Amino acid sequence: MHHQPHPIAPDQVLTAAQMRDAEQRLMDAGTDVHTLMQRAGRGAAEWVWRIASGAPVTVLCGPGNNGGDGYVIAETLRERGFPVQLVAALPPATDAAKRAASLYSGPVVDAAEAKGTVLVDCLFGSGLNREVTGVLRDMLHELSARHHRRIAIDLPSGVATDSGELLIDELPHYDLCIALGAWKPAHVLMPAMAHWRQARLVDIGCDTEPGGARLIGRPSIAAPAADAHKYRRGLVAMVAGPMAGAALLASRSAALGGSGYVKLLAQEPLSGAPADLVVLRAPGAMTLPQALSDDRIAAVLCGPGLGRDHQARERMEAALNCGHPLVLDADALTLLQLADRADRTDRTGPLVLTPHEGEMAALEKSFGLSGKGTKPCRALCLAQSAGAVVIAKGADTLVASPGGALAYAPPSPSWLSVAGTGDVLAGLTASRLAVTGDPFRAATEAVWLHAEAARRTGADFTAAMLAESVRDAMCAAL
Ligand SMILES: NC(=O)C1=CN([C@@H]2O[C@H](COP(=O)(O)OP(=O)(O)OC[C@H]3O[C@@H](n4cnc5c(N)ncnc54)[C@H](OP(=O)(O)O)[C@@H]3O)[C@@H](O)[C@H]2O)[C@@H](O)CC1
Numbered sequence: 001m002h003h004q005p006h007p008i009a010p011d012q013v014l015t016a017a018q019m020r021d022a023e024q025r026l027m028d029a030g031t032d033v034h035t036l037m038q039r040a041g042r043g044a045a046e047w048v049w050r051i052a053s054g055a056p057v058t059v060l061c062g063p064g065n066n067g068g069d070g071y072v073i074a075e076t077l078r079e080r081g082f083p084v085q086l087v088a089a090l091p092p093a094t095d096a097a098k099r100a101a102s103l104y105s106g107p108v109v110d111a112a113e114a115k116g117t118v119l120v121d122c123l124f125g126s127g128l129n130r131e132v133t134g135v136l137r138d139m140l141h142e143l144s145a146r147h148h149r150r151i152a153i154d155l156p157s158g159v160a161t162d163s164g165e166l167l168i169d170e171l172p173h174y175d176l177c178i179a180l181g182a183w184k185p186a187h188v189l190m191p192a193m194a195h196w197r198q199a200r201l202v203d204i205g206c207d208t209e210p211g212g213a214r215l216i217g218r219p220s221i222a223a224p225a226a227d228a229h230k231y232r233r234g235l236v237a238m239v240a241g242p243m244a245g246a247a248l249l250a251s252r253s254a255a256l257g258g259s260g261y262v263k264l265l266a267q268e269p270l271s272g273a274p275a276d277l278v279v280l281r282a283p284g285a286m287t288l289p290q291a292l293s294d295d296r297i298a299a300v301l302c303g304p305g306l307g308r309d310h311q312a313r314e315r316m317e318a319a320l321n322c323g324h325p326l327v328l329d330a331d332a333l334t335l336l337q338l339a340d341r342a343d344r345t346d347r348t349g350p351l352v353l354t355p356h357e358g359e360m361a362a363l364e365k366s367f368g369l370s371g372k373g374t375k376p377c378r379a380l381c382l383a384q385s386a387g388a389v390v391i392a393k394g395a396d397t398l399v400a401s402p403g404g405a406l407a408y409a410p411p412s413p414s415w416l417s418v419a420g421t422g423d424v425l426a427g428l429t430a431s432r433l434a435v436t437g438d439p440f441r442a443a444t445e446a447v448w449l450h451a452e453a454a455r456r457t458g459a460d461f462t463a464a465m466l467a468e469s470v471r472d473a474m475c476a477a478l
């Protein structure tokens with residue numbers, strides 16, 4: 001058979017509907033479902049083969065095409081002389097699954113008899129459309145408990161593809177999750193993504209799907225131009241409030257994130273600022289609006305350590321009014337109201353909002369949004385309403401643009417769950433915004449650098465240690 005080379009899109013993240021469209025496109029171009037299932041199943045079998053290393057494998061098959069993949073995996077292992085047995089939880093119901101089942105010539109056993117070392121879960125994949133209950137749930141639990149290692153094909157059976165929600169009581173934990181064709185949102189969303197140790201992608205020939213989201217990868221950061229000077233490299237103005245620590249953390253990561261100059265606009269006298277940070281009292285010799293009127297400012301950051309009183313509101317007003325590209329974080333997000341943005345759409349430049357879950361809920365309330373739906377849908381909705389790029393933080397951080405672009409962070413170290421790491425991310429975002437002028441690019445670069453800084457800091461760090469590692473993360477992206 002002659003194979004056309006095809007462009008692989010290993011970083012795309014497709015919803016169940018987008019995945020169906022991508023498969024349809026392949027079929028329109030002449031590849032039938034059977035061939036796709038063979039590619040998926042045989043590709044997945046390679047991983048199963050490596051993990052099992054000769055130990056007995058049990059494949060649990062459901063009625064749909066996920067079950068069909070299971071028959072292909074089982075037959076591939078059998079052909080290679082591996083001990084394999086198959087449990088058909090329900091008979092195959094699709095044409096492709098029936099055909100795959102007819103080509104399997106190994107043993108089929110009752111769930112009660114099935115014993116082995118590795119369980120391959122092909123009960124349900126992206127076609128799961130309701131809670132897994134009763135006999136099927138019990139079967140998955142019992143077989144999972146009876147096998148030392150577990151591998152999920154496409155997704156664990158009990159995960160909603162587009163939201164990452166669990167549709168089963170007590171979803172088992174897996175050693176490996178093998179995504180087929182493309183990553184799905186559930187591979188990068190909580191709580192689903194906490195249920196496996198590693199995930200791998202098997203390519204089945206899908207091209208880049210229009211409108212698909214992507215996984216954030218290592219950015220390519222250029223060294224400053226040969227004729228660079230500190231202002232052209234990006235001047236970040238940090239609007240500080242009464243809690244100086246947060247502003248200092250953000251300033252530090254802004255300084256190490258590539259900008260040429262960071263100016264901290266302090267509300268109160270500041271002690272303990274590092275020698276390489278320029279601190280200006282505003283109001284002091286200048287009011288804050290005067291300090292922010294400097295044309296050389298390339299990005300303003302407001303929020304870390306700002307507070308929520310009337311002074312905080314005035315300072316945020318000044319930041320919103322100054323017209324420079326702006327990053328709003330922390331307290332500024334709880335102060336921001338619909339009117340703040342709606343009145344100014346023609347006056348403000350790029351805007352980035354960096355909410356964690358609580359701030360996201362507060363923003364949705366202020367913008368009159370329902371807060372219902374999947375995390376990516378909520379972030380896209382907020383981005384559109386606020387006319388801002390939104391970094392929706394958490395263990396499953398994602399970035400949404402007002403134009404509908406979506407990018408997911410790959411899993412990042414859970415050591416980030418310590419106070420002050422959000423300030424470091426905000427500083428990095430402002431820094432990348434000052435350098436690139438592009439809010440979506442700045443947000444995705446900052447998210448990657450933040451996680452890379454965490455990886456390079458190791459275990460059990462403080463936010464100040466993380467901020468110092470931004471330098472190593474930058475070096476890794478040069
Ligand atoms: N299409 C392709 O080209 C390729 C697809 N590929 C593979 O196909 C997978 C998607 O296949 P799929 O769409 O057939 O769905 P799948 O996940 O097997 O389940 C659907 C079945 O389950 C049933 N059902 C659902 N929920 C249930 C519940 N809670 N409790 C009980 N029953 C429930 C549902 O029944 P119904 O809703 O009709 O009652 C239906 O019968 C995908 O993940 C990938 O592995 C690859 O081979 C590459 C090529």
Ligand SMILES: Nc1ncnc2c1ncn2[C@@H]1O[C@H](COP(=O)(O)OP(=O)(O)O)[C@@H](O)[C@H]1O
Nearest residue numbers: 356393394395413414416417419420421422423
């Ligand atoms: N379990 C986790 N795994 C990975 N990243 C996490 C986890 N918990 C939090 N983070 C990241 O740590 C940062 C915390 O920010 P935030 O909630 O604003 O905290 P703070 O206000 O204390 O700085 C965010 O970038 C978030 O994505």
Ligand SMILES: [K+]
Nearest residue numbers: 121124153155
């Ligand atoms: K599965």
